[in-house]
């Protein structure tokens with residue numbers, strides 16, 4: 443965590459910024475198709491990527507290419523610990539490990555890779571380790587007409603990444619509307635989150651009780 447510094451506004455904005463982690467984006471183009479067979483546990487356990495999208499099914503240039511060729515294309519993301527581990531690897535090794543995971547999970551594309559691409563992004567992915575959240579700056583600041591939104595602003599409700607950007611952006615816009623003489627009703631309100639399931643709530647109560655008794659470490663700092 444670093445203290446938030448804004449030129450000319452020392453100590454006015456309370457909070458800190460989370461550390462930033464690297465992220466990697468890899469793309470594979472296959473002459474084959476992923477369906478129909480696939481490993482039942484997908485990317486969930488042990489894969490060298492955190493996230494993936496079969497872009498040949500959702501994004502136009504890839505869809506057109508797949509329609510024209512009968513092939514398929516996937517984009518995979520690494521962030522957090524996996525991206526840190528991959529930092530020390532050569533491009534060839536990183537791509538190879540990711541491609542082997544994809545091929546293992548979707549045997550339909552095994553051995554059919556015809557093109558691959560790796561983008562190493564500079565560190566910019568927020569590191570939300572335990573205890574970080576309560577130290578982030580909040581949407582409303584002490585300065586008139588200055589609100590904050592985005593990835594590393596305390597959203598006041600549980601959300602991550604894009605959802606967090608959108609929800610803090612809406613909250614920031616709504617709190618500025620009145621002082622700026624704009625119609626606050628023109629800006630959609632935030633949807634109320636679904637309450638946690640009964641089982642989760644019970645476990646949370648149990649964990650909080652253990653923490654109060656010092657049997658679990660505090661996660662706040």
Ligand SMILES: Cc1cc2nc3c(=O)[nH]c(=O)nc-3n(C[C@H](O)[C@H](O)[C@H](O)COP(=O)(O)OP(=O)(O)OC[C@H]3O[C@@H](n4cnc5c(N)ncnc54)[C@H](O)[C@@H]3O)c2cc1C
Pocket residue numbers: 465466467493519520521563567591592593594602603604605607
């Ligand atoms: C590889 C990867 C995969 C991801 N996948 C997902 C996902 O699947 N789902 C999800 O919810 N989230 C995902 N995220 C996270 C998501 O992209 C971010 O949470 C979100 O984009 C952050 O939005 P933001 O508006 O806070 O910041 P950004 O989107 O980073 O926008 C900040 C903007 O400010 C601009 N900028 C910076 N400095 C200046 C300056 N001095 N002057 C002018 N402009 C400036 C930047 O160019 C940028 O356009 C992913 C992120 C990465 C890196």
